[in-house]
Amino acid sequence: MMLVELLEALIFPGFLFTIGLGFLFDWLERKVGAHMQGRIGPLVAGPHGLFQPVADFLKLLYKEEIVPSFADVAIYRIAPSLFFLAPILGMLFVPVIGTKAVATFDMDLLFVVFLLAYSAFVVVILSFSSASGYTTVASGRLVLQYVSYEIPLVIATITAAVFSGSLSLAGIVESQSRVWNILYMPFSFIVYIVAMMAELEKPPFDIPSAKTEIVAGWLTEFSGRSLAFLKLTKEVSLVFGGGLAVALFLGGPLGPMPANSVLVPVVYGTYFLLKLLAIVFLVFVLRTALARLKIAQAAELFWKILTPLALAQLALVIVLKGV
């Protein structure tokens, strides 16, 4: 029915669910990172600091918004909303409570890859629109980083699609009902995770928004509402990227099922969440353990090591599939 689908899109597993997960992962990142460093992390807002990201978001909403005088005001105003749109929309295509997602069509993997490229493009024009010394440097770094990570990311995604024989996420998830894809293409998984960390700008790839070098990179000239939504988008991108990884490599929400059919969506949802938590935890450990690279070194890493690895894995998978 239309109403059920609308509610699904808006609340679960649609917009509110994604945003809620975004806040939850922000809290988890800060807590896990803090305990690994011997600290406590957020403590006061809510039980064990659970509402701290929400408090930060709400605080930023009512702060003053200062537009730099030589910025391109039209793009400056509209780009944060355009940026926020991408992962929210993309999450609607990731299967959460079944093999079919809230929105699905044949070949929707291409649309999802387009959304990844689109969000990077929006960040670049966002960064160019606020023209200051710091953001100019950040724009250069952004473009270079984007060019470097996009190709291995897409190759890894295509490898999963080739092996599953389908270009829609529902098809890919269904083809993993016996064995997960990661067992056939572990290197693609590694390449995907590293490229995803570059897309999300987590250390060691947080070069375009390097806090200690160019103040806040492309985030520098934003404040108030725009900054609140930009930060939220970065968190939701983690949910989206992680969800995509789960769908492509870890079999989506599939797993051993109980006989009772009423509980099926709940069990699917639980499996999805557990797998997503595993991926996200891996991202947090890598993030806390590594220093930031320079842009030339990051580009070298992607072009010299990860792209050939992804291509080799793709060739192997094609041979495997042919055999």
Add this chain to the structure above:
Amino acid sequence: MPKKIGSAIPEMIRSMIKKPDTEAYPFTKITLPETYRGKLDIDPAKCTGCSICAYVCPAAVITMVDLGKRKVGEKELPVKRPKFDLFACIFCGECVENCPFGALEFTKNFEMATSQRETLVMKKALEI
């Protein structure tokens, strides 16, 4: 030594398992050593108004207030007592060690943050 990625990870896992090293300060108490130099305190009974503390203070915290005169034999001597503007105190300890009567001492109170400067003015010694 061989280069590897993530050589900090074993220590990270260890830190995650044991108790964190940060103290949740306002919710837990802190112990301070004996020699700690906190907020100043004066014993008005021992103070005689000799003004040595005001002379040696590097931060101009102590001002001597005239409280009248008293007769000693045939002479009339002024009576002064110190007033402390602890907002400016740098906790150096010059007044404490130079007071010949041992009237000043350091307490362990370090929570001196206030929004009104007047709350940190110590006039205990003026009430005689």
Add this chain to the structure above:
Amino acid sequence: MGEPGESRKEASAGLVQYSTENLVPFGPIHPALKEPEYFKLYLRGETIVDVIPRIGYVHRGLEKAAEQRRWTQNTYMFERTCGICSFAHSLAYVQAVEGLTTYEIPERALYIRLIVAELERIHSHLLWAGLLGHWAGFDTLFMWVWRDREIVLDLVEAVAGNRVHKSLATIAGVKKDIPDSMKSKIVERTKHLADRAYFYKGIVDTESTLLMRTRKVGNLKAETAQKLCAVGPLVRAAGVPRDVRADDPYAAYGDVPLDVVTRNDGDVYSLLHVRLDEIVTSANAIDYALEHMPKGPIRLKIPPTIPAGEYSTHIEAPRGELFYFVKSSGTAIPERVKARTPTLANLPTALELLKGYTMADVPVVLTAIDPCFGCMDRLSFVDLDSQKKWSWTGEQLREYGIKHYFPERNA
């Protein structure tokens, strides 16, 4: 402050002007700088073409203020020049004043000065290592090292009463004693810190991402270092074994054996190793000094005036060689006090090291010299067109100020 494309001739005469550069202001307010200083970076893409510094943002006029306070009061003021090398400043000042007199400082006081100075050196090097981790994007190292720094701060608090401004050194002695009950605690903690220093050296050697940020960044040769008058761990990492504690011993350094740590490469990686090794040598020096500390008084009672004369002394602060010059006219108030801090000597070296590197190296290289701009700021007058330098007295400065800001008062 500088618009993009501003002419650089006015800032430094004799440079060729490039047209494709981007002026990125590093400072005065920047997350990477503890204290404000303005570095104009001219970038082409990410490569640095030129760096033009402008200092003076933290100038407080301490040397002038010292001429209005008594000798003992000045000890506390100079202690507050810097939060990290505060004991070094007060020790150097006190040593300079004692040089004007003929007092014989008690031996126990000299040993206590050495112990606290070395504790401060450990604290400063740990702070620096953590900051380097933070500015290279490695926050985990930052948090761990600063947790170990808390151990040193607690030790200092137990000895002196305060974590940062120790207020321990005074003219002809020290103010507080180290009782025997505290010795075992200090020895045990410094041993723990030496072990932790070895652990961090292991991480520096093996963590690939950190190696990529610090290896071969800022290559300083020995001749360049000596020509530009670099001091402290910077020049020791370039291979020159220059250390005031070994070359010209003060306090109890003549009796306590100390190794001078040098490396050969002069990059940030060597600096990390030099400073972490110095933590180990400081820990050993503290243990030795605690064992062999003589008994006796810790200070002398002295009159409030200091005999007339001039004296200058130098000590090894955690950042390098620190000079203090004191001139007395025989009263209770000094006539002139002048300090030359190590960061001022290291700054030209840092700027020279930055040319040709990228923007991402700027905080790493600037931190590598361990800058303390609070100590560093000085004021002098240079006329750019005629390249003339001069200095003014207080009266002339005041007259110039009146003439400049109130032109209507001049007939």
